Amino acid sequence: MSAITHLQFLESEAIYILRETAAQFQKPALLFSGGKDSIVMAWLARKAFHPSRLPFPLLHVDTGHNFPEAIEYRDWFVQEIGATLTVGLVQKSIDDGRVQEEKGYNASRNKLQTVTLLDTIEENKYDACLGGGRRDEEKARAKERFFSHRDEFGQWDPKNQRPELWNIFNGRKHFGEHFRVFPLSNWTEMDIWQYIRQENIPLPSLYFSHQRKIIDRNGQLLDASTGIIPLHDDEKPKVKEMTIRFRTVGDVTCTGAVESTASTIDEIVAEVAAARQTERGTRADDKRSENAMEDRKKEGYF
Amino acid sequence: MTTTTLNPTESSLLRFTTAGSVDDGKSTLIGRLLYDSKSIFEDQLLAVEESSKRRGDAHVNLALLTDGLRAEREQGITIDVAYRYFATPKRKFIIADTPGHIQYTRNMVTGASTADLAIILIDARLGVIEQTMRHTYLASLLRIGHIVLAVNKMDLVDFDEAVYNKIVADFQAFAKGLDQLPQVTPIPMSALNGDNVVDKSEHTPWYTGPSLLQHLETVQVHSETAADEARFAVQWVIRPISDREDAKLGNLHDYRGFAGRMASGTFRLGDDVLVYPSEMKSKITGIHTFEGPQQEAIPQLSYSITVADEIDTSRGGMIVKANEPTQTSQEFDAMICWFADKKTLKPRSRFHLRHTTNDVRAVVTDVLYKVNISTLEKTTASKEFSLNDIGCIRLRCASPIFFDPYGKNRTTGSFVLVDEQTNNTVAAGMIIKSLVDAGEEDTEVAI
Numbered sequence: 001m002s003a004i005t006h007l008q009f010l011e012s013e014a015i016y017i018l019r020e021t022a023a024q025f026q027k028p029a030l031l032f033s034g035g036k037d038s039i040v041m042a043w044l045a046r047k048a049f050h051p052s053r054l055p056f057p058l059l060h061v062d063t064g065h066n067f068p069e070a071i072e073y074r075d076w077f078v079q080e081i082g083a084t085l086t087v088g089l090v091q092k093s094i095d096d097g098r099v100q101e102e103k104g105y106n107a108s109r110n111k112l113q114t115v116t117l118l119d120t121i122e123e124n125k126y127d128a129c130l131g132g133g134r135r136d137e138e139k140a141r142a143k144e145r146f147f148s149h150r151d152e153f154g155q156w157d158p159k160n161q162r163p164e165l166w167n168i169f170n171g172r173k174h175f176g177e178h179f180r181v182f183p184l185s186n187w188t189e190m191d192i193w194q195y196i197r198q199e200n201i202p203l204p205s206l207y208f209s210h211q212r213k214i215i216d217r218n219g220q221l222l223d224a225s226t227g228i229i230p231l232h233d234d235e236k237p238k239v240k241e242m243t244i245r246f247r248t249v250g251d252v253t254c255t256g257a258v259e260s261t262a263s264t265i266d267e268i269v270a271e272v273a274a275a276r277q278t279e280r281g282t283r284a285d286d287k288r289s290e291n292a293m294e295d296r297k298k299e300g301y302f
Numbered sequence: 303m304t305t306t307t308l309n310p311t312e313s314s315l316l317r318f319t320t321a322g323s324v325d326d327g328k329s330t331l332i333g334r335l336l337y338d339s340k341s342i343f344e345d346q347l348l349a350v351e352e353s354s355k356r357r358g359d360a361h362v363n364l365a366l367l368t369d370g371l372r373a374e375r376e377q378g379i380t381i382d383v384a385y386r387y388f389a390t391p392k393r394k395f396i397i398a399d400t401p402g403h404i405q406y407t408r409n410m411v412t413g414a415s416t417a418d419l420a421i422i423l424i425d426a427r428l429g430v431i432e433q434t435m436r437h438t439y440l441a442s443l444l445r446i447g448h449i450v451l452a453v454n455k456m457d458l459v460d461f462d463e464a465v466y467n468k469i470v471a472d473f474q475a476f477a478k479g480l481d482q483l484p485q486v487t488p489i490p491m492s493a494l495n496g497d498n499v500v501d502k503s504e505h506t507p508w509y510t511g512p513s514l515l516q517h518l519e520t521v522q523v524h525s526e527t528a529a530d531e532a533r534f535a536v537q538w539v540i541r542p543i544s545d546r547e548d549a550k551l552g553n554l555h556d557y558r559g560f561a562g563r564m565a566s567g568t569f570r571l572g573d574d575v576l577v578y579p580s581e582m583k584s585k586i587t588g589i590h591t592f593e594g595p596q597q598e599a600i601p602q603l604s605y606s607i608t609v610a611d612e613i614d615t616s617r618g619g620m621i622v623k624a625n626e627p628t629q630t631s632q633e634f635d636a637m638i639c640w641f642a643d644k645k646t647l648k649p650r651s652r653f654h655l656r657h658t659t660n661d662v663r664a665v666v667t668d669v670l671y672k673v674n675i676s677t678l679e680k681t682t683a684s685k686e687f688s689l690n691d692i693g694c695i696r697l698r699c700a701s702p703i704f705f706d707p708y709g710k711n712r713t714t715g716s717f718v719l720v721d722e723q724t725n726n727t728v729a730a731g732m733i734i735k736s737l738v739d740a741g742e743e744d745t746e747v748a749i
Contacts, residue, residue: 004602006315006394015604016563019537023617023659047592048561048604051554052542135385143382161382162727163408163641165415166716167563168656172725186396188387 007195010187011044016167017146017183018048018130022055024171025128025179029086029121032058034070034204035249037132039077040192041184043201045130046081057084059129061117063109063251064091065228070249073204088120107230108253118154121178128171128179136188146185152176193272197265206246209263214242221257228252313389316518319398319413319446321437322423327454331423331493332386332399335515338500341388383413392519407675407690410437411639411730414444415716418523421450421514426459426490430472436675438473442480443637443692443732445712448521450514451488457495461505466490479678482709487521489514531626532567533706533714534599535658536560536619540606550594559590559606560621562659565713567623569599569607574624577613578704583624584609618660620704620714628704628714631736635670635696637708638719640687642728645721647687647695653728657703657717664719668696687729694734708732 004012018041021028030045032038045054058078078085090109093099098119099112121129135142145161147169162170171179184192196203213225215235222229224239229252231239244257245268262268322328335341386397398413400406414420420441424434441449451473459465470488477486489498490506491514497503500515512520540559548554569575573586588608589596599605607621615621622628640647647666655664669685672693680693687693708715719729 004314004600006313009315009602012563012602012604016537019561019604020659023538049538049540050590050592050606051546051548051551051557052540136387142384142386158382163412163730164727165412165718165730166713167416168658168716168718170656170718170720170725170727172654172720174725186385186387188389190389191394 007191007198010184010191011047011195013186014041014044014183015048017169017181018045020147020169020171021128021130021181021183022049024169027124027126028056028128028130028181029059029124029126030054030056030130031117031132032060032074032085033132033250034060034074034077035132036192036196036203036207037134037184037187039201039203040187040195041130041132042077042081042083043199044183046083054081054083056130057086059086059088059120059126061088061113061120062090063113063253064089065109065252067204067206067223067226067249067252067255069204069206077202086120086124088116090116092116093119106253108251110251110254113251114154121154126178127173128181130181130183132184133180133182134184134187134189134192144182144185146182147171148180148182149173150178150180154178156180190269190272193265193269197269204249206249207268209243209245209261209267211241212244212257213239214244214257215239221259223252223255223257226252313392313394315394315396316419316521316523317396317398317417318419318421318518319400319410319417319441320421320423321400321410321441322454323425323431323433326423326425326428327493328399328423331421331452331454331491331499331514332397334493334496334499335395335397336386336388338496338515339388339390341386383409390515390519395518407436407440407639407692408641410440411444414441414446415712415730417444417446419448419450419518419521420446420484421452423452423454424469424473426453426455426465426469429469430476432676434473435476435678438477439480439675439678442477442482442484445482445709445732447484448523449484449486450517451486452493452514453488453490454493456490456497456506457492461490461497461503463506463508466509487511487517489517530566530601530711531706532569532573532621532623533565533628533711534560534562534569534605534607534621535565535660535714536615536617536621537562537659539616551590557608559588559608560615560619561604561606562621563604564599564601565658566601566711567626568601569621569623571597575609576622576624576627577609577615578620578622578628578630579618579702580614581627581630582611582613584611584613586610618658620658622704628706629736630702630704632700632702633667633696633698633737634705635694635734635737636717636731637692637694637734638687638729638731640689640691640729642721642726643689645728647719647729648685652722653719654722655697655699655703655717655719655731657705658714660703662703663700664697666695667698670694670696696737697731705733705736707735709734 032042049055090112093116094101099115133141143158145164214221215224243261245260246255246257262271320328384399386399388395398417400409400413422437453466453469490509491498493499497505498513502513538561540561542554542557544554546554569586571586575584575586587610589599590606649666649669651666653664655662671680671682672691674681675692706714715733717731718727721728
C-alpha cells in the first residue's frame with residue numbers, strides 16, 4: 001500500500017501533466033486569472049520546472065471589469081514566481097469591433113472573453129493553454145479530458161473526445177489546432193483549499209472576510225463598491241455594507257459574494273466543508289441555462 | 303465528514319470504476335455514495351429535481367448528476383466516462399463511472415486503466431449474466447486487482463441468502479477461468495434502500511462482511527509499490543542555463559535534472575542505475591523536488607534526478623536500477639482494444655505508438671487472434687479489428703522501446719496507438735511478451 005496522501009498524489013499528477021505540456025507542445029501558455037485555481041496551478045508549475053523558470057508565460061484575459069485587489073495580486077505573484085505575463089484585453093476586442101458589448105443591467109463581458117482568448121492564442125501562436133478547470137466544478141467539465149483537443153476554430157467537440165488511458169496523453173494535432181490542458185482535473189474545491197493551507201500559498205484578500213458595499217440582486221450578492229456594475233435607480237438605496245468574502249474570483253459582473261466571517265484559511269476550509277451550495281452557485285454566468293457552460297466551452301471558453 | 307476532512311495528511315486515495323448493465327442500479331448506487339457522504343450540494347440536487355420534473359421522470363433521476371452533456375440528458379444515456387469525487391474521513395475517492403451500453407468496452411477499458419478496484423453490479427433477480435462475465439474479463443485484462451461483486455436489488459428477492467450464495471458460487475466458478483485472478487469481495491445490497499451501502503443492513507443478518515463503504519475505506523490496494531522494480535521515465539530535462547545561485551542547489555550553471563514521475567519502486571542517493579536508450583551505467587547524485595534535496599524517490603511522486611556522468615538521454619528515455627533492467631525490443635506481442643468506429647486495424651496498419659514518454663512509429667506485423675468477449679473464446683476467423691474488438695497482435699517499432707510485460711507493471715507495459723491521419727487515439731495496448739531481439743535474452747519471455 002502506497003503511503004502517500006491524496007494531496008501528494010494530486011500534486012504529483014498535476015506536475016506530471018505540466019511537464020507533459022511543456023514537452024509535447026511548441027508554445028504553451030498558462031491561463032492566469034488571479035483566482036485560486038490558477039494560482040495553485042501556477043504554484044505547481046513553479047515546482048514542476050524548478051530550478052528553471054517557467055518554460056511558458058502566464059496569460060491573463062482581462063475583461064477590464066476587475067477587482068483592483070485581483071490585479072494588484074496578479075502583478076505581485078508574477079514577480080514572486082519569476083514568470084512573464086501576457087495580457088489579452090477584452091476592451092481591445094470591443095474597440096477593434098471584434099465583439100459587441102452586452103447591454104443592460106446584467107451585462108457581462110464573460111462571454112466576450114472567448115473571442116479575446118482565441119485572438120490572443122492566434123496572435124501569439126500558442127498551441128496549448130493550461131487552464132485551472134476542475135471536473136467537480138460543473139457537470140460539463142466532469143466530461144473534460146486532461147488534454148482537450150480544440151479544432152482550428154477553437155471549438156470543443158464533447159462527443160468526440162480522445163480516450164485517455166493510464167498516464168499516456170496524446171497531444172498530436174494538425175496545424176492550426178490547439179489544446180486546452182487541465183492539470184487540476186481531479187482536484188475538488190476542498191483539495192484546493194487543503195493544498196493552499198498545506199503550502200501556505202498567499203491569496204488575494206478578496207477570498208477572506210471583509211466589509212464591502214453590496215447589492216442583493218435576485219439573491220446574488222454583487223459588488224457595489226467598484227462602480228462596475230450599473231445599478232437601477234431603485235437599487236441604489238438598497239446598497240448596504242456587508243461582511244462577505246468571495247468563494248470564486250473572476251470578473252466583477254459575474255462573481256457573487258457569500259456572507260462570511262471566515263478570515264483565515266482554517267476558517268475557510270471549515271466553511272467549505274460545511275457548505276451546502278457549490279462554489280459556482282455564486283456564478284451568474286453558469287445560471288443562464290442548464291447548458292450554459294457546455295455551450296460556452298464548445299465555442300472555446302476556458 | 304466535515305470535521306475530519308480538515309486533516310488531509312491521514313487521507314489516502316482510492317480510484318475505482320463501476321460496471322453494470324443498463325438497469326441494475328449503478329447510478330442509484332453512485333448517487334447514494336455521493337449523497338450519503340454529503341458530496342452532493344443543495345443547488346445540484348435542486349437543479350436535478352427541476353430537470354427530472356421537466357422531463358416527466360417519476361422520481362429524482364440521480365443519473366442527471368453525472369450526465370453532463372446536453373446530448374446525454376436529451377437522450378437519457380451516458381456517452382462518456384464521467385469522473386466523480388467524494389471523500390470520507392478515512393479516504394478520498396475518484397470514481398470512473400462508465401456507461402452500461404453504447405461503446406461500452408472502450409469506456410470501461412478507459413475507466414479501468416487508472417482504477418485500483420472495480421465494482422461489478424449484478425441484479426439479484428437475474429444473477430450472473432453475459433454482461434457480468436464481460437465486465438469481469440475486462441477488469442482482469444486491465445489487471446485490476448480487486449473486484450467488489452455488488453449483488454444488488456436484494457430487496458426484490460426477499461434478502462434470500464440462498465439466492466445470494468448461488469450468485470457468488472456462479473461468479474467464482476466463472477472467475478476461476480480467468481488468466482489473472484482478482485481478489486473478489488461479494489456484498490449483498492440494495493442501493494435504492496441503502497442496505498449494506500454505507501451501513502450494515504438489518505435485513506441480511508446472515509452476512510458477516512463489511513458494508514460497501516466500509517470495504518472501500520479499508521481495502522488495501524497494491525498498484526504501484528515500493529517493492530517493485532524501479533522505473534522512472536524521463537519527461538523533460540531541466541536545464542536552467544543560468545549562473546544564478548540557488549539556496550539549496552548552489553550555482554545552476556551545470557544543473558541537468560531528469561524530470562519525471564516514479565512509476566514504481568524506489569531510488570536512493572548513490573544507487574547504481576542504468577539509463578536508456580544508451581544503456582550507460584551511472585550513479586544517482588541528486589533526487590530533487592522544489593522543497594529541496596531528498597534521500598529517496600518513492601512511487602507515484604514527481605522528481606528531478608541528477609546522475610554522476612554526462613549521459614545522453616532526454617524525453618523518452620528511462621532510468622532503472624543497474625541490476626533491474628527492463629526488456630528492450632522493437633517487436634512484441636500485445637493485447638489491444640480497438641477504439642475507432644470509422645477505421646479498422648489489420649496487418650500492415652501503421653500508427654504512432656505512445657509508450658511511457660516515448661513516441662515511435664509502429665506497424666502491425668500480424669493479428670494472432672481476437673477474443674469473443676461473450677464466450678472468452680479466441681478466434682482466428684478474421685484479421686480485422688473494428689470498434690470495441692479485443693485481441694492479440696504483433697507489432698514492430700521503428701526503434702526499440704524499454705518495457706515490462708503489463709502483468710508486471712501497468713505503467714511500463716501499456717501503450718496507445720495513434721492514427722497517423724487523424725491523430726486520434728485509436729487503441730489501448732498491453733504488452734504480453736517481446737520477441738527475439740536483443741541477442742540471447744528476452745527470448746519469448748511469457749508473463
